[in-house]
Amino acid sequence: MDKVIDLNLDYKTYRKGSSSVTLLEHFSLTVTEGEKVAIVGESGVGKSTLLNILGLLDTRYEGSYRLLGRSARTLSDLESAAWRNEKIGFVLQESALISSLSIEDNIRLPLLYARTPRKGDSRRFDQVVDSLGIGSILSKKPLECSGGEKSRAVFARAIIMNPEVVLADEPTASLDSENRSRIIALLFALNRDSGSTIVTVTHDASLADQHDRIIKLQ
Amino acid sequence: MKVFRFFLTRVFLRKPIFAIGALILFLMANYMAFLTAHSVLSTREGYQQMAHFDKEGTFVANLDPDSDFGNKDISKASIQKVYDRLDSRYHYALYTDGMMTNLANGRGVKVPVSYMNQRYNDLDGFPIAQGSGLTFDYSLVRNDAIPVLVGEGLADDYPLGTQFKMHDPALLREVRVKVVGVIAKNSVRSNFYALNSKKYYNFSVVVPVTTAFIKQADVSFNINALNDLVLSDTDRADVSELGDYIDKTIGAKFNLYSYQDNIDYYNEYLFSSLRFLTVASGLLLILIVLLSVWSALISVRVMMRDFTINLMVGLSYGRLRRLFYAYYAGLSLIALLAVFAMAAYSRHSYWRKKDAFLMTYGLCGMIRMDWLALLVASLFDFLLVAMLAQLTTWRLRRVPISLGVLQ
Numbered sequence: 001m002d003k004v005i006d007l008n009l010d011y012k013t014y015r016k017g018s019s020s021v022t023l024l025e026h027f028s029l030t031v032t033e034g035e036k037v038a039i040v041g042e043s044g045v046g047k048s049t050l051l052n053i054l055g056l057l058d059t060r061y062e063g064s065y066r067l068l069g070r071s072a073r074t075l076s077d078l079e080s081a082a083w084r085n086e087k088i089g090f091v092l093q094e095s096a097l098i099s100s101l102s103i104e105d106n107i108r109l110p111l112l113y114a115r116t117p118r119k120g121d122s123r124r125f126d127q128v129v130d131s132l133g134i135g136s137i138l139s140k141k142p143l144e145c146s147g148g149e150k151s152r153a154v155f156a157r158a159i160i161m162n163p164e165v166v167l168a169d170e171p172t173a174s175l176d177s178e179n180r181s182r183i184i185a186l187l188f189a190l191n192r193d194s195g196s197t198i199v200t201v202t203h204d205a206s207l208a209d210q211h212d213r214i215i216k217l218q
Numbered sequence: 219m220k221v222f223r224f225f226l227t228r229v230f231l232r233k234p235i236f237a238i239g240a241l242i243l244f245l246m247a248n249y250m251a252f253l254t255a256h257s258v259l260s261t262r263e264g265y266q267q268m269a270h271f272d273k274e275g276t277f278v279a280n281l282d283p284d285s286d287f288g289n290k291d292i293s294k295a296s297i298q299k300v301y302d303r304l305d306s307r308y309h310y311a312l313y314t315d316g317m318m319t320n321l322a323n324g325r326g327v328k329v330p331v332s333y334m335n336q337r338y339n340d341l342d343g344f345p346i347a348q349g350s351g352l353t354f355d356y357s358l359v360r361n362d363a364i365p366v367l368v369g370e371g372l373a374d375d376y377p378l379g380t381q382f383k384m385h386d387p388a389l390l391r392e393v394r395v396k397v398v399g400v401i402a403k404n405s406v407r408s409n410f411y412a413l414n415s416k417k418y419y420n421f422s423v424v425v426p427v428t429t430a431f432i433k434q435a436d437v438s439f440n441i442n443a444l445n446d447l448v449l450s451d452t453d454r455a456d457v458s459e460l461g462d463y464i465d466k467t468i469g470a471k472f473n474l475y476s477y478q479d480n481i482d483y484y485n486e487y488l489f490s491s492l493r494f495l496t497v498a499s500g501l502l503l504i505l506i507v508l509l510s511v512w513s514a515l516i517s518v519r520v521m522m523r524d525f526t527i528n529l530m531v532g533l534s535y536g537r538l539r540r541l542f543y544a545y546y547a548g549l550s551l552i553a554l555l556a557v558f559a560m561a562a563y564s565r566h567s568y569w570r571k572k573d574a575f576l577m578t579y580g581l582c583g584m585i586r587m588d589w590l591a592l593l594v595a596s597l598f599d600f601l602l603v604a605m606l607a608q609l610t611t612w613r614l615r616r617v618p619i620s621l622g623v624l625q
Contacts, residue, residue, distance in 0.1 A: 048620065051620075052618065052619075057619040057620045058618050058619075060618075077534045077536050078534045081535075081537070082532065084529075084531065084532055085532025090531075096527060096530075098228075098523065098524050105228070109527070110531040110532055113221070113531060113532030113533055157531065
């Protein structure tokens, strides 16, 4: 199996107030194509930071990182943006929606940056919307939707481009059991049907158990 | 274009207060830059015109502000004595304007008549677009046609070679004149003592003045002509003697300033006020720049999530920078167009009011100086746009996308 993620971190530092915090010292991670990996650990150990590095959202670290066989350091600003658009889907918390846009516009946002208009975008949009059951809220603004609806909208935006890698940060946090089950089912269906590689950061032990591998950060 | 339209309607204009604020600041910056550049250019033009009199032994007359005399008190005989003395002892350049005549023309403008003698014409004659310059070999006694220059605005009604009759406001009678030249478009003269104050000669008739003309002219012409009299090849003692003679003869106290006196005057009054204007404008512009930067950074902070979510799903920083450039360039263009409209309206208003001395040719009456000042404003805009676009992009780069998304 091809390595989708090949990360060898020396360390990652960031500033917290006047002090400097070092995380993920000598941390390595390899994820193969189609694998489902859960990242668990106490708060503050660097789970989300790790996800940001994997998703090319954070480039300030020491070490090496190869994504889909390409060194992340060699990606230009434009390439990095294109990869975030086409190859990586981010499933974040429900609040990661633009409040002034309708749910439909939020979901369609990645299509705006597609390098070439792709055939079947409309069909793909309908498919995603149907599978998530959010057809009735498309014209609503995020503030008019429930937490579950917003989470599904965030999920829809993450998978609209049919990404090769899906990075999920606490995807079930603050969801009721019905919506939680729905999101988990959708995440794994994506892995099963499209072969997407899934990396999930979670505190939810039962969700972590459903992954192929669990990595505990300390 | 699709992305820019999206950003314009869904991000930049989502909080109109920021767009309106930025537009107002751009307007202020453009207007200040335009006004300052215009003032400096206008003063420089006047200064360059004054340099025509930058010669050793040249003195410019000016009625003392404290001198109180009325035209009625002065007889033709006494003022003629002054001119006789000038003719016999001095080299003088005479120029006066501001007298008006009714001369039919397509624009319906009341026509100003300007007068200059040969020495003035040699020193600072009008640039000619057609025909020859002024000639002075005519005789009022023989009732020759007086060879005159006309402004560009009268050239259609009174083309080169045309003879016509007009009421001469200096001679106070009808005279026959012949067009021997057309003054170059937008020819301008600055006031000696207010370099920013201009007169344009697009609708003027310029009459050559001879000794005989001065003798026949009305006393008001003779007095007016003394106001800006220029003496050449003389010295301070002779000039002082002339001043005393004028005072004694017609009871009017004239000051006669050398070029150096005038330069000293400019340095003392005009340039210090110009310097004050420039420094004040500069400080105001700096304040406007700081306010613009502050407002741009606040708007980025308020809309952080919108920007970073777009960055997360495929917007590159390079493209974001271009979006900021386009947005601020659009605002600056609107502001520049507004300043252009104000300048054009102001110039065009002189045409509506038929103010012959201020009617200028150009798009809506705008002249080279206006365009240069607009160019300065647009250069300032360019710098401001670049500064704001770079700063806002830099600010967004400093915030990790992952944090911005959740703000």
